[in-house]
Every structure is written in C-alpha cells, then in structure tokens.
Amino acid sequence: MIVLKQGREKSLRRRHPWIFSGAIEKVGGSPGAGDTVEVRDSSGKALARAAYSPSSQIRARVWTFDAAQEVDAAFFRERVLRALALREALPAARHSNALRLVHGESDGLPGLVVDRYADVLVAQFLAAGVERWREPILDALVELSGCSAVYERSDAETRKLEGLAARVGFARGDRAAKRCPIIEYGLNFRVDVEQGQKTGFFLDQRENRQRVRALAAGREVLDGFSYTGGFALNALAGGARRVVAVESSKEAVQVAQENLAANPLDASRLEFVPADVFTQLRKLRDQGASFDLVVLDPPKFAPTAAQAKNAARAYKDINLLAFKLLRPGGLLATFSCSGGVDAALFQSIVAGAALDAQAEAKIVERFGAAADHPVALEFPEGEYLKGLLLLKT
Ligand code: SAH
Numbered sequence: 001m002i003v004l005k006q007g008r009e010k011s012l013r014r015r016h017p018w019i020f021s022g023a024i025e026k027v028g029g030s031p032g033a034g035d036t037v038e039v040r041d042s043s044g045k046a047l048a049r050a051a052y053s054p055s056s057q058i059r060a061r062v063w064t065f066d067a068a069q070e071v072d073a074a075f076f077r078e079r080v081l082r083a084l085a086l087r088e089a090l091p092a093a094r095h096s097n098a099l100r101l102v103h104g105e106s107d108g109l110p111g112l113v114v115d116r117y118a119d120v121l122v123a124q125f126l127a128a129g130v131e132r133w134r135e136p137i138l139d140a141l142v143e144l145s146g147c148s149a150v151y152e153r154s155d156a157e158t159r160k161l162e163g164l165a166a167r168v169g170f171a172r173g174d175r176a177a178k179r180c181p182i183i184e185y186g187l188n189f190r191v192d193v194e195q196g197q198k199t200g201f202f203l204d205q206r207e208n209r210q211r212v213r214a215l216a217a218g219r220e221v222l223d224g225f226s227y228t229g230g231f232a233l234n235a236l237a238g239g240a241r242r243v244v245a246v247e248s249s250k251e252a253v254q255v256a257q258e259n260l261a262a263n264p265l266d267a268s269r270l271e272f273v274p275a276d277v278f279t280q281l282r283k284l285r286d287q288g289a290s291f292d293l294v295v296l297d298p299p300k301f302a303p304t305a306a307q308a309k310n311a312a313r314a315y316k317d318i319n320l321l322a323f324k325l326l327r328p329g330g331l332l333a334t335f336s337c338s339g340g341v342d343a344a345l346f347q348s349i350v351a352g353a354a355l356d357a358q359a360e361a362k363i364v365e366r367f368g369a370a371a372d373h374p375v376a377l378e379f380p381e382g383e384y385l386k387g388l389l390l391l392k393t
Contacts, residue, residue, distance in 0.1 A: 001028035001038045002052070002060060009041040012048060012062070015378040017105050019050060019060040033163065034132025036063065036071045051110070051129020055163035061110035061129050073136035076109075080140040083107040083114075090371050092206060098182040098191070099372045100203050101145065106376040111162075114141060115199040117180040117191045121150045122199040123171065128162050134171075142172050149173030151193050153200075168194075179258070185210055187233055188262040192255055197227065204337070204369040204385050205230060205297065211365070211389070212295060212333055213238035219292035222246070222284075222325065224277045224318065229256035231295045231333075232272075236265045240293070243270045246280045278314075281321035292330045294322045302340035311338055315346065316353045323357035326392045335367065335387035343386040350388060365389035 004012075008023035019039065031037050031052040037060060039048040046067035050060035063071045083102045087093055101121070102114035111127025121141055125131045131154075138150055150172040159166060170177075179190040184206060191200040212221075212231050216238035223232040226245035233256075235243050247253050253274045260267055273280060277298070296318055302311030315336060322332050336346045347363075354361050367387030369375075375382040 001040065002026070002031075002050075003028070003040045003044070004042060004047075006042040009047060012039065012041075012065070015065060017050075017062040017110055017379060018058045019062070021057055021059040024059055034128040038067055051127065051132065053128035053162055056128070056161050058127075058161075061105070061127055063108075063110075063129070073133075073139070076133055076137050077140040077144070079108050080137065080144055083109070084144055086374065087372055092370060092372060095186075096182070096184040096206065098184060098189075098201060098203060100370075101141075101372075103373050103382070105379045106374045106382045108376075109137075112137065113199065115201070115203060116145065116147065117182050117193060117200060119147050119149065120175065120177050120180050120193060121145060121147045122193045123150055123152050123154075124156055124199065125152070125154045125164075125167075126156055126158050126162070128164065131162070131164055138171050147173075149175050149177070151177050153193070153198075156198075179255075181262075185213075185234075187237060189228065189230070189233075189259050190255055190262060191228075192251075195251060196255070197249075197252070202227060202230060202297075204373045205335075206370045206372075208333070208335070208367045208370075208387060209234040211367070212293070215331060215333075215389075216240040216293060219331075220244075220290075221293045222291045222295070222322075224281070224294065224296045224322070225298045226256060226272070227252045227297075229259045229270075229272075231297065232256070232270060233259060233263060233265065235293065235295075236260075236270050237263070240269065244273060244291075245270065246273045246275055246277050248274065248276050250274055277318060281318060281325065285321055285324050289325060290327045290330075291325050292327055294326055294330070294332045294334075296322055296332070296334045297337075298335070300338050301336075302338035305340040308338075308340045308345065311341055312345070312349050315341070315349045316356075319350050319353035320357045323354050323359035323361065323392065326359070328392060330392045331364075332361070332390040332392065333367070333387060334390065335385065337385045339381065339384045346386055347388065350390070354390075360393045361390040362393060363388050364391045 213234035
C-alpha cells in the first residue's frame with residue numbers, strides 16, 4: 001500500500017498513470033519490484049492499484065483506477081484484447097501487416113511496447129510492472145494475435161531507470177528473424193528485429209511516408225536520416241525523378257539496399273549516401289546542390305526537456321541547411337520525435353531556421369504518429385512525434 005502526500009492525488013484524479021517518488025508520504029509493507037500496491041490519498045481513500053517500482057523516479061504506474069479490481073492474468077489478457085481490437089479497426093490494418101499492437105500507457109499497459117511484423121511479434125518490457133507479469137502477457141499475446149514467435153527487445157536504456165537488466169532473444173517460439181519481410185502499402189521491407197533500431201522499423205511514420213509518396217512525383221528528393229529507406233523508397237514509388245538518401249548507420253544502409261532490391265522500382269534513381277547528415281548537408285550546400293523535396297527524420301535529439309537546448313541547436317542546424325537546399329516551390333517534411341521538444345517549440349525552431357536561411361515558407365500540413373500509436377488524453381506524454389510540411393515560396 002502507498003499513501004500519497006496531501007494534494008498529490010490530483011494527477012491521479014485526472015487519471016494520469018504515473019506516481020512520482022516525491023508524491024509518496026508512506027509505503028506500507030515492503031513491496032518488491034513489480035508488486036501490485038493499493039494507492040491511497042492522504043485521507044486513506046483508495047484511488048487505484050498500481051505496479052510498484054522501488055528504483056525508479058516513477059515509483060508506481062497505475063494498472064486500474066478501480067481499487068477493487070483484481071490485477072491478475074485475466075486482467076492482462078483483457079488489456080491485450082482491447083489493444084488488438086483497436087488495431088483491427090484501423091484502416092492501416094488493411095494496408096500493412098506491420099502494426100504497433102501495444103503502445104504502453106496509452107493502451108493501459110504502462111511500459112509495454114509490442115510491434116507486429118507479419119507473423120513475428122517484437123516486445124519490449126520497459127517497466128517493473130510489466131516485467132513482473134511478463135509470462136501471462138506473453139501468453140495472452142501469442143493466444144490473441146495468432147503469432148507463435150515473440151522476439152524480446154528489452155534492451156532500451158529506460159530499463160536501467162527501472163533497475164532492470166537488458167533481455168534480448170526469443171521469448172516464445174523461434175524462427176529466423178534477421179530479416180522479417182513485411183508489406184506496407186504495397187512496398188516490401190525487410191525488418192531486422194534482432195539488430196535493427198528500436199524494434200526494427202519505425203512504424204509511427206507509416207502514414208507520413210504515404211504523404212511523401214503522394215507528393216514526390218517528378219521531384220528531386222533528399223531523404224535525411226533514411227534508416228532502411230522508408231521515405232526514400234516511397235518517394236521513388238511515388239514517381240520521384242531522383243532520390244538521395246543519407247544515413248550514417250552502415251547496417252541500416254545495407255538493409256535499405258536489400259529493401260530497394262525487394263521492390264520493382266527503378267534502382268538507378270536512388271542513391272544511398274552512407275554519411276553524417278550534418279556534414280553531408282553542408283557538402284551539398286557547398287556544391288550548390290538543390291532539391292524539390294527534403295525529408296528530415298532525425299533520431300531523438302532530446303529524450304527529455306533537460307536536453308531541449310542542445311536539441312534545438314541541432315534541429316535548427318539541419319532545417320536551416322534544408323531551407324538553403326530547397327528550390328522555390330520546394331517542400332520540406334521535417335520531423336521531431338523528441339519528447340523534450342513539444343510541437344510549439346519545434347515550430348518556433350523551424351521558424352528560426354527559415355529566418356536565418358532567408359527563406360520564406362508556409363506550413364501546409366502537420367504530421368503526427370500513425371493511429372496504431374494512440375495517445376490517451378490523460379497521458380499527453382504519449383505524444384512525441386510531430387512534423388511539419390513546409391512550402392518554400
Ligand atoms: N525515416 C526512417 C527512420 C529514421 S530513424 C524511416 O522511415 O524508417 C533515424 C535515423 O537516423 C537512424 O537510422 C539513425 O541511424 C540515423 N542517424 C542518427 N544520427 C545520424 C547522423 N548524424 N547522420 C545520419 N544519420 C543519422
């Protein structure tokens with residue numbers, strides 16, 4: 001049982017699932033990592049049941065705001081069932097066999113991420129609570145998804161904050177998963193679920209890749225931070241005249257080349273440049289190169305607000321260079337997946353970049369994460385990916 005300090009029950013009343021260590025007055029008994037605890041306000045009223053995490057600043061994550069509800073295997077089966085039902089109803093489910101099935105807090109399963117790549121699931125257990133219930137969760141995932149193989153990628157940095165060691169490998173079933181073939185809107189991609197970044201593929205950008213495909217016809221395209229070629233291949237499929245894809249990871253470029261070969265596309269129009277984007281953009285500028293469509297999808301420069309300042313400098317730098325490389329009438333699709341940089345801050349950084357590049361631009365569209373990455377209204381932290389489509393006039 002944990003008792004909150006007076007007034008610190010407010011966020012719980014708004015149904016926010018996190019209880020920080022500083023909000024706790026008293027811990028009754030000696031709950032271990034992942035144990036289910038009752039949460040009470042300072043007057044002793046029961047508010048919720050939560051998973052205890054002794055070494056994390058987020059000391060507990062709420063399972064249910066019904067303090068009488070049992071947290072057991074059936075509870076997790078029900079949560080997984082609900083998450084899967086939501087995905088089955090999405091239009092994207094008819095266009096791709098790769099979807100995010102569970103998106104942590106927003107699906108009522110704090111710390112759990114599950115992506116489906118055709119017949120293989122990739123799971124990340126990122127908090128003490130889901131770690132404690134790992135076996136029943138895995139059972140429910142296999143039973144309800146119909147996928148017999150689950151590869152675990154519990155190797156994200158955030159596990160350390162929970163006092164958990166990394167765990168990687170097949171948790172259920174076994175099959176060669178070095179390259180999982182998936183289809184996304186008619187394009188073939190190979191996903192390396194074992195060595196790839198995150199769980200292997202950036203599913204959150206699925207619909208934005210479609211937008212780029214629809215905008216690419218006849219254009220010269222620069223795809224910055226191209227990973228395994230998601231935007232680059234879509235631009236090519238959309239009829240781009242030429243595509244230059246810049247990516248610093250040699251492994252990612254290797255998979256990107258395999259992805260190109262796996263599709264009936266004109267490979268001569270796509271050039272992969274294994275390089276640092278910051279350096280390469282400068283080089284292109286110095287060469288006087290220009291493009292009609294630039295995509296910038298960098299990694300998380302600022303995981304939390306504390307790194308926002310350095311991140312702002314990096315975002316400004318690449319966007320400024322992109323504005324310089326764009327021809328008049330050209331489009332810039334620019335993204336940030338930093339939790340520490342919100343949409344308003346990102347927009348002002350991009351505005352500063354345009355100003356310094358002496359470019360005039362208008363926002364013609366805004367981007368977010370695909371619908372299989374829902375954001376629960378009570379959990380705004382779940383909204384991390386934002387993007388702008390800018391028209392340079
Ligand atoms: N747009 C991609 C996902 C990009 S993820 C898609 O749709 O699949 C970000 C990528 O940036 C990663 O592949 C990472 O290896 C790469 N990266 C990180 N820092 C970089 C840098 N300085 N220069 C080039 N690539 C970089």
